[in-house]
Amino acid sequence: MNNSSLRPRAEVAPLLIAVVLAVFLLFVGGAAHIVILSLLLSYILDPVATVLEARGMSRTLATVIIMLGLGSLIVVGSVVLIPAIFEHLQTLQSGSTTAQAAAAINDLERFARDKFSFLGFGDINLGERIGELRQQVGERAIAFLFSDAASLIINAVTIPFMMFFFIKDGREMKKRVVSMVPNRYFEFTLDLLSKMDMQLGNYLRGQFLDAVIFGAMAVVALWILGVNYFVFLGVFAGLANLIPYVGAIAGVVPAALVAVLGSGNLSAAVPVIIAYVVLKMLDDFVVQPFAVASSVHMHPVLVLIAIMVGGELFGILGMLLAVPVAGFFKVVLQEGVSTYRKYRFT
Amino acid sequence: MTDFRARVFGYKRASQANANAFAVLEKIPIFQDLSRRELASIERILHRREYVPDEVIIRQDEPGLGMYIIEAGKAAVLSEPDKVRLSDLTDGDFFGEVSLLAESPRSATVAATTHCRVLGFFQSDLFSLIERDPRLGVKIVVRVAKIIGDRLRKANQQLLSVSDELRRTRQGTHPA
Numbered sequence: 001m002n003n004s005s006l007r008p009r010a011e012v013a014p015l016l017i018a019v020v021l022a023v024f025l026l027f028v029g030g031a032a033h034i035v036i037l038s039l040l041l042s043y044i045l046d047p048v049a050t051v052l053e054a055r056g057m058s059r060t061l062a063t064v065i066i067m068l069g070l071g072s073l074i075v076v077g078s079v080v081l082i083p084a085i086f087e088h089l090q091t092l093q094s095g096s097t098t099a100q101a102a103a104a105i106n107d108l109e110r111f112a113r114d115k116f117s118f119l120g121f122g123d124i125n126l127g128e129r130i131g132e133l134r135q136q137v138g139e140r141a142i143a144f145l146f147s148d149a150a151s152l153i154i155n156a157v158t159i160p161f162m163m164f165f166f167i168k169d170g171r172e173m174k175k176r177v178v179s180m181v182p183n184r185y186f187e188f189t190l191d192l193l194s195k196m197d198m199q200l201g202n203y204l205r206g207q208f209l210d211a212v213i214f215g216a217m218a219v220v221a222l223w224i225l226g227v228n229y230f231v232f233l234g235v236f237a238g239l240a241n242l243i244p245y246v247g248a249i250a251g252v253v254p255a256a257l258v259a260v261l262g263s264g265n266l267s268a269a270v271p272v273i274i275a276y277v278v279l280k281m282l283d284d285f286v287v288q289p290f291a292v293a294s295s296v297h298m299h300p301v302l303v304l305i306a307i308m309v310g311g312e313l314f315g316i317l318g319m320l321l322a323v324p325v326a327g328f329f330k331v332v333l334q335e336g337v338s339t340y341r342k343y344r345f346t
Numbered sequence: 347m348t349d350f351r352a353r354v355f356g357y358k359r360a361s362q363a364n365a366n367a368f369a370v371l372e373k374i375p376i377f378q379d380l381s382r383r384e385l386a387s388i389e390r391i392l393h394r395r396e397y398v399p400d401e402v403i404i405r406q407d408e409p410g411l412g413m414y415i416i417e418a419g420k421a422a423v424l425s426e427p428d429k430v431r432l433s434d435l436t437d438g439d440f441f442g443e444v445s446l447l448a449e450s451p452r453s454a455t456v457a458a459t460t461h462c463r464v465l466g467f468f469q470s471d472l473f474s475l476i477e478r479d480p481r482l483g484v485k486i487v488v489r490v491a492k493i494i495g496d497r498l499r500k501a502n503q504q505l506l507s508v509s510d511e512l513r514r515t516r517q518g519t520h521p522a
Binding site for chain 2: 050053054142171175178179183184186187190191194197342343346
């Protein structure tokens with residue numbers, strides 16, 4: 001009755017998964033972020049397909065409607081945003097400095113010389129540095145947009161293509177994977193997958209919703225305060241908010257800088273910072289308790305390591321995806337161990 | 347062309363295996379009187395597994411995730427730790443249906459006695475079915491509840507008759 005000798009040992013399974021993942025990330029690194037992003041987006045949108053199915057639609061029709069909706073959003077966003085992005089980047093690259101910005105830079109220089117001369121800021125030339133920096137940023141951003149236009153287009157096609165099949169056939173794919181598991185570990189695998197699905201689904205959808213709400217609130221707040229580039233800065237703040245601890249600071253710094261350079265007055269940073277503090281409090285006490293049904297508590301050191309590894313592997317996108325992906329592995333490990341203990345594997 | 351359409355639009359032509367599963371499902375009280383479309387929805391979420399003789403299908407005290415239906419073959423219900431044989435199961439028999447509604451530890455071990463083909467129907471799949479097809483999901487839940495209710499009623503009757511017998515035996519042993 002005992003067939004355990006014929007089955008792969010449970011201890012080997014996590015190792016095998018780790019090896020496969022490592023090989024996948026190392027050798028197919030270029031494609032991995034596309035797959036991860038497609039999977040995450042499909043996972044977030046899956047309940048929409050289920051709601052449409054409950055209204056009598058087939059899964060295929062529900063998926064088509066979701067993809068059409070997403071496509072419309074992308075097209076409208078591109079038509080509105082791309083010309084604006086180019087315009088902003090060209091302004092940035094041309095190096096034209098307004099009188100207000102020059103005044104703000106002078107203020108900053110004086111402040112640094114007076115207060116921080118002991119740190120070597122006595123002979124600082126902030127205007128020249130900022131000029132060089134924005135020239136570099138503008139050049140690099142335009143070069144990136146042109147040189148990577150092909151890969152951007154490929155991503156814009158492959159991600160929705162993968163998403164379509166992940167949403168439409170996700171259940172069938174999961175069933176096929178489970179069908180390959182040996183009988184002894186079949187129920188364990190099913191149990192683990194359903195628990196992970198519940199925990200991760202709530203976590204990822206909650207994070208996504210929170211990022212969207214925070215981003216929208218930031219856009220509105222910056223618009224009211226009259227800060228330039230309020231759409232980009234707000235969207236960036238929403239995305240940065242996905243990163244615990246450092247996300248809030250990463251969101252506020254560029255907005256405060258733009259406000260100072262735009263008005264030529266250091267005090268212009270104050271309302272921006274106050275607005276972000278208020279938004280963060282609203283987010284922590286009002287939005288998150290409603291939007292984020294379950295959180296995956298992670299140690300700050302683990303978060304930092306995940307962000308560094310994500311950044312190293314996939315750049316800024318990797319940094320944004322690092323926390324959800326680390327959360328995924330944490331849930332897999334936690335649920336894997338607790339579910340494993342309920343089964344009498346020998 | 348049909349194959350292409352089936353691949354793109356995701357519907358399947360009824361294969362021999364599907365037809366067998368339909369025939370088995372129609373005999374199970376939980377799925378009786380369901381339409382062809384509803385049976386197809388159920389069939390899509392079932393997990394097909396095969397077991398060799400003496401291989402354990404479910405183990406006593408391990409978490410119960412759902413029910414199994416024997417499509418073909420024979421199995422035995424065993425009580426641990428002595429593996430006392432409680433009953434035999436054959437084509438069309440099902441077990442573990444209580445786990446569809448409540449995740450509770452398995453009350454006995456079931457092991458295949460011949461080569462066995464089974465269909466697994468699990469709680470997570472039932473809950474997902476309820477979300478996307480509430481009408482069918484509720485039908486299934488009501489039928490499972492009815493089966494459990496019938497079993498409870500039978501168990502109560504058996505308990506009553508055993509306690510009556512016990513009382514009569516006591517009265518016989520210790521006459522008033």
